[in-house]
Amino acid sequence: MGSSEPKIRVESLVKIFGKKPRSALELFRAGGTCESILEQTGDVLGVAGVSFAIQPGELFVIMGLSGSGKSTLLRCLNRLIEPTSGTVYLDGEDITHAEPDRLRDIRRTKMAMVFQKFALFPHLTVAENAEYGLTVRGMAARERRRRALETLEVVGLSQWADRLPAELSGGMQQRVGLARALATEADVLLMDEAFGALDPLIRRDMQAELLRLQSELHKTIVFVSHDIHEALKIGDRVAVMQAGAFEQVGTPEELVTHPVNDYIRDFMLDVNRAQVLKTGSIVRIVQPIVLGESSVREALEHLQDCDRQQTYLVDSTGRPAGIVEARALAAALAGGCEDIRTVLRAEFPQATASASIEEVAHLGRFGLPVAIVDESGQLAGVVDPADILGSIGRLSQRAVAEEIAAVAAAKPQAII
Numbered sequence: 001m002g003s004s005e006p007k008i009r010v011e012s013l014v015k016i017f018g019k020k021p022r023s024a025l026e027l028f029r030a031g032g033t034c035e036s037i038l039e040q041t042g043d044v045l046g047v048a049g050v051s052f053a054i055q056p057g058e059l060f061v062i063m064g065l066s067g068s069g070k071s072t073l074l075r076c077l078n079r080l081i082e083p084t085s086g087t088v089y090l091d092g093e094d095i096t097h098a099e100p101d102r103l104r105d106i107r108r109t110k111m112a113m114v115f116q117k118f119a120l121f122p123h124l125t126v127a128e129n130a131e132y133g134l135t136v137r138g139m140a141a142r143e144r145r146r147r148a149l150e151t152l153e154v155v156g157l158s159q160w161a162d163r164l165p166a167e168l169s170g171g172m173q174q175r176v177g178l179a180r181a182l183a184t185e186a187d188v189l190l191m192d193e194a195f196g197a198l199d200p201l202i203r204r205d206m207q208a209e210l211l212r213l214q215s216e217l218h219k220t221i222v223f224v225s226h227d228i229h230e231a232l233k234i235g236d237r238v239a240v241m242q243a244g245a246f247e248q249v250g251t252p253e254e255l256v257t258h259p260v261n262d263y264i265r266d267f268m269l270d271v272n273r274a275q276v277l278k279t280g281s282i283v284r285i286v287q288p289i290v291l292g293e294s295s296v297r298e299a300l301e302h303l304q305d306c307d308r309q310q311t312y313l314v315d316s317t318g319r320p321a322g323i324v325e326a327r328a329l330a331a332a333l334a335g336g337c338e339d340i341r342t343v344l345r346a347e348f349p350q351a352t353a354s355a356s357i358e359e360v361a362h363l364g365r366f367g368l369p370v371a372i373v374d375e376s377g378q379l380a381g382v383v384d385p386a387d388i389l390g391s392i393g394r395l396s397q398r399a400v401a402e403e404i405a406a407v408a409a410a411k412p413q414a415i416i
């Protein structure tokens with residue numbers, strides 16, 4: 001991400017359904033609402049002047065209740081629905097005004113779509129379905145079969161290539177839909193309630209699968225969902241839509257911690273904050289001691305200076321090597337021992353900054369600060385057990401009670 005050109009840029013997009021889109025558009029521009037426009041023209045304002053940009057590699061979720069305009073907006077991106085006004089840019093190219101041939105080309109090679117109902121051909125095999133996007137593009141049979149098998153492998157279905165869709169479960173059929181989109185090698189995937197028809201457990205698997213694929217493939221994904229939990233789980237950013245407009249666009253953490261209005265706040269009420277918030281949001285930056293560079297006395301002074309009970313020691317590459325506690329240091333010093341290694345605990349709780357607070361909550365029970373490491377394994381800071389409990393303060397009473405019971409019952413030496 002960063003300051004590169006956005007993959008997709010949408011400017012003032014409006015979609016009006018009905019017989020008088022021009023006069024409805026004028027009313028909209030004059031400040032008309034969905035209701036007033038409907039009343040005066042009989043037309044429906046599907047998308048109400050939305051502007052946003054999506055960066056390459058971003059998973060952008062459009063979330064909203066039924067009828068808020070999500071599907072319409074998504075379909076305006078590849079012009080399965082023609083916008084009434086506004087512009088959509090893909091890699092800087094204005095596709096709102098692209099000629100039909102060019103548009104076809106874009107849909108076949110640059111923007112692939114995955115549908116809720118899978119949209120598989122029942123009489124074609126799994127492999128034939130997966131290669132369908134390449135067939136319509138006129139690719140030679142051998143090459144498209146090779147690519148289809150490759151993508152079926154990616155989604156874990158290579159054993160099923162010669163079966164018919166009806167022989168597959170719902171989750172597997174959606175994997176075929178995903179394979180078909182991936183086979184086109186399009187770098188933009190438009191996914192319309194792609195997991196909406198799946199059972200909750202299968203749905204969870206597919207969300208995890210999508211995140212796994214995304215961490216390898218780095219596609220730009222626009223994902224429509226009516227489920228706030230799904231949106232917050234998979235989205236790099238989430239746009240919450242109502243009456244054709246965006247109420248708020250932000251990272252899951254921003255939405256949970258800084259809802260802009262009551263509408264968003266209401267959505268967040270039953271969200272498990274510990275699942276959404278990352279440990280990075282409560283990490284404390286600490287000054288670790290480099291192993292071999294400090295004596296027991298110096299480590300104790302260091303702890304007194306920073307008013308902490310424990311400190312991590314890192315090796316010469318900055319990776320945590322162990323933790324020492326003030327009491328152990330004081331005892332060692334009283335016994336005349338200056339070698340810090342004698343009191344170093346090499347077992348300590350550790351997590352990454354991108355882990356959710358829920359994922360590290362069980363590590364808080366050891367009563368030690370959790371070492372938070374960055375992607376290269378270097379110590380980025382610590383999360384204190386008290387901060388874990390504090391951050392999940394808005395969890396249900398039951399969840400907090402369970403957490404406290406787990407802390408009380410835990411055996412400190414069993415550090416994971």
Ligand SMILES: Nc1ncnc2c1ncn2[C@@H]1O[C@H](COP(=O)(O)OP(=O)(O)OP(=O)(O)O)[C@@H](O)[C@H]1O
Nearest residue numbers: 017044046064065066067068069070071072073226
């Ligand atoms: N072809 C159409 N003709 C007239 N109105 C339409 C058409 N398609 C959508 N609409 C209206 O536009 C608005 C937005 O619909 P849209 O399907 O985009 O919402 P959505 O958020 O995707 O809802 P859902 O989750 O139920 O699919 C709704 O009021 C809908 O009734």
